Amino acid sequence: MSLSSAISIAQSAFSTTAVQTATVSKNIANAGNADYSRRMAMLGTTPGGAQVASIYRAQNEALLKQNLLSISQSSAQSSLLSGLEILKSALGGNDYETSPSTYLSAFHDSLQTFASTPGNSTIAATVVSDASDLAKSISSTAAAVQDLRLDTDKQIAEEVANLNALLASFETANNAVKQATAAGTDATAALDDRDSLLKQIAELVGISTVTRADNDTVIYTADGTVLFETQPRQVTFTPTTAYDATVTGSAIFIDAVPLAAGSGADTTAQGKLASLVQLRDEVAPTFQSQLDEMARGLVSLFQEGGAPGLFTWTDGTVPADGTIEPGIAASLAVNPAAQADPFLLRDGGFNGVVANTDGDAGFTDLLDGFITAMDEDMTFDAAAGLDGTSSIMEFAASSIGWFEQLRSGASTADDNKTALLARTEEALGKVTGVSIDEELSLLLDLEQSYKASAKLISTVDAMMASLLEAVR
Template sequence: MSTFSGLNTASTALWAAQRGLDVTGQNIANVNTAGYSRQRVDQRAMGGAAVPAIHSVAGTAEGGVDVEAVRRVRDAFLEARAQLETGTTARLTAESQALSRVEEAFREPTDSGLQSLLSDVWSGFSDLANNPLKLAPRSQVLERLDTLAAGIRTTRASLDQQWDQTRDGLSALAADVNASATSIAELNQAIRQASLSGLPTNELSDRRDVLVMELSLTVGATGVARDDGVVDVVIGGTSLVSGNTAIGVRLAGASGPDDVAGDPPRLVTQPGGTSLRVGGTAASHVATLTTIVPGYRAQLDTLARDLVSSLNAAHGAGFDAKGVRGGPLFDDGSGTLPVVLGAVTAANISLRALTPEQVAASATDPATIAGAVSADGKNADAMFKLSLDPAGLDATYRKLVVALGVETSVATRNLEVQSAVSTQVEAARESVSGVNLDEEMTNMLSYQHAYSAAARLVSAIDEALDTLISRTGLVGR
C-alpha cells in the first residue's frame, strides 16, 4: 500500500465508522418509538481493480471500506406471523367482549336477573294458592308479573342497544380502514420514488408497516412485499392496496336487527360492492351483528312467547274472585283481544290492565256449586306448578343461560391461549427488530474504537509522509 492511497483507505474507514455511529445513535434515539425497526450498517471491502488489463495489475490490498447499505433488521416470516396472530387475537378479544356484554344484558346471577324474577312470580302464585281470598297476594302476583315483563323488555333493549353500538363501531372502523389504506398507498408511492432516487426509506417503511399491522388488527389484513419495496395489502383474498392505489371499504346490510336474516351486515368494497372476508376486530363485529346478538334475541323472544302462552292458558283455566273465567294475563301491549301470540316479542310483552279481583286463583267453576264463588286456590297452585315442569319456562331459561355461560367461557379460554401465542410471536419479533440498548452500546464502542484506529492510521501515514519528504529534501542538498 502506498502512503497516499493509504490516506484514502483511512478516510473511508473514518467515514464508515462515522456512519455506523450515526445509525447507532438513530437506534438509541428511537428505542421507545412504536413500530421502529433497528437499523444496521452493511459494510463492503473495497478491493483493487475488478477487471484485469494488460498494462494494469492490482497486486496490492488497496481500497478501504464502503457502506453498502443501511437496512432495517426484520424477519419476513415473523412479520407475516405477527400480522396473522394480531388479527386472530383482536377477533377473539372483541368476541369475548361481545359475549360478556350479552351476559350483562341478562344480569345473571343477580336479584334483577330473569331467573330471580321468575322465582318471585312462582313464589307469588304459591302465596296466592294458600290465601286465595286476600287482596294482598293477588296484588303481589300482578306486581311481580309486571316486573317480570319489564325485566324481559329491559334485557331485549340491552341487546338491541348492543347491536346498534356494534354497527356504529363497525361503520367507524370502515372509515379508519379507508384512511389507513390511503396512507399506505401514499407511503408506497413515496418509498418507490425515494428508492429510485437512492434516498433512504427505512423510516417510511416503518410507518407503513405500522399501518399494515393496524389493518391486521382491525380487518385481518396481510401485507405482501414486492421486489421494489412496495407492499400490497390483501383482505381475505381481495386486494385493498395495490402499489399506490387503494380502494375503499363501506358497511352494507341491514340497519336494524330485525332485518339481519334477509340482508346481513357486512363490509364491502367501494366501488364494486364485493363482500370482504374480514378478520380481526371486524370479523367479531360482523359475527355479533349476524349471529351472536340476533341468536340471543330470538331465544329471548321465544321465552317471552312461551311465557305468554303458558300463563295465559293456565290463567284462562281458572276463575277470578267474582266467579268470572280468567282472561289473558299478557299481550303485546296493544290491549286488543284475542291476543295474537305471534305478535308478542321480548320488546313488547306487557301485563294487561287487571285488578287484583280479576286474578283467576280458583279452579272450580261457579256453575258446579250453584253460583257460589269458590276459594280453593287450585288454579293458582297449578300456575305455581308450571315452575316444576322439566321442559317449562325455568328449564328453558336455565338452558339459555348455561349455553351463554359456556360460550363465554370458551371464548375467554381461547383468548387466553391466543394471547400467549401472540406474546411469544411478538417477543420473537422484537428480539429481531427491536432496539436493545446493551447491543447498541456495544456497537457504539466498536465504531468508536474503529474511528479512533482509523484516525491513528491517518496520523501514522502523515508522520511517514512528513519524514519521507523532509528526509528526502535533506539528502538532495
C-alpha cells in the same frame, strides 16, 4: 503503502465510522418504538478502504405474517368478548341477578306461595309485582340487546371509515417504497411506515400479503378478496339508524364482496370487523330470539279464553305455539287489570272468563294449573338455539347457561390469543427490534475503530513532518 493511500484509507474509515455511529444512534433513539426495525450499516471493500455499501433493515417475512395473523385473531376475539361483557352487565354481572331467569324463579316461588294462601291479598299483590318485575326484566334485556346491536353498527361504520383511511395511507407508503427501491435509495423509513400500517389494517380485517417487483405489496383479505393492489379497493357499509328484533343490519362490502362474519365462542373471525358483524347479526339476534320465546311462553301459559291474561303485549293476541314472534319481548307487560285487582290471577276474569264463580277465597284451581304448566314441557322454536322441548323454567335457565358458556369460551380464547400475540411480537422483536446492550457494545467497537483511524492519521502526520524536515 504510500502516505497518500494511508490518508485516503483513514478518511474512508472516519466516514464509515460516522455513518455506522449515526445508524447505531438512530437505533438507540428508537429502542422503544415497536414499529421500528433495526438498521445495520453493511460495509464493502474498495481500493480506498472500507465503505458503507448499504443500510440493511432487519426483517423476517414469515414472522411478520404470523404476527399479522395473531393481531387479527386477537383483535377479533377481544371485540367479541367486549360485546358479551356488555350483555353480561345488562343481566346483572357475575350472578346474573337481573336476568329473566332470576325473576322467573322468583315469580314461580311467589306463585306457589299464593297457591298455598290464596286468600291473602298481600301475597296476591306480591305475585303481580313479581310478574311485573319479570316482564320488565325481559323487555329491558331485549332493549339492551338492540342497544348493543345499534352501538355495534355504529362501531362498524367508524371502523370501516378507519380502514379506508388506513388503505389510503398505505398507498402513499407503498408508493414511497416502490420509488425508493427503483431509484436504489434508502427505503427503510418507508418500509417501517408500511409495516406499521399493515399491523393497523390487520386489527380490522384478516389479511395476507404478496410482494412483487420493486417491493410492491398486494393485500388480500383472509378469504382471498383483493383489499389493495396498486390502489385501495372500496370498502363500503350502510349504517342502520335503529334496531329492533325485525331489523337486519347491512353487510360490509370489500370490493363488492360481503365480509363473512365469524362464528363460535373461539371465533373464527380475523379482524375486528368480522367479529362485530358476528356480534350484531348472530350472537345478539340469537339471544333476542330466546327472550322472545320466553315472552311468548308466558303469554301462552297465562292466557285466558284464547286471549292474553296475566301477561300481554302490544299485539294483544296469543302467538302460535313453537314459533318465534320477533319483538314480543320488547313490549311484554303485565295486564293492567291484574294490577287493579290481583285476585284476577286466582279467580280469572281478565277476558270475562271467570273460573271462581262462587268467589271462594280458597280457590286454587287456576293457580295450581299455572304452576303445573310452568313446570311442564312446551314447544319452543329451535331457531332460538336451545332445546325445542322443555319447560319455560328450564328454557330460561338454559338461556343463561348458553350465554355464560359462550362468554366463558370467548374469555378463554381471548386469553389464549392474547398470549399467542405476545409471543409472536416477542419473536419478531428479537429479529427486528433494537437491543440497547448490542447497540452500546457496537458503539464501543466503533470507538476503537475511530481511535485506530485517528492513530493512523497521527502516524501519517508524524511521517509527513519527518519527511519535510529531512528535505529542508
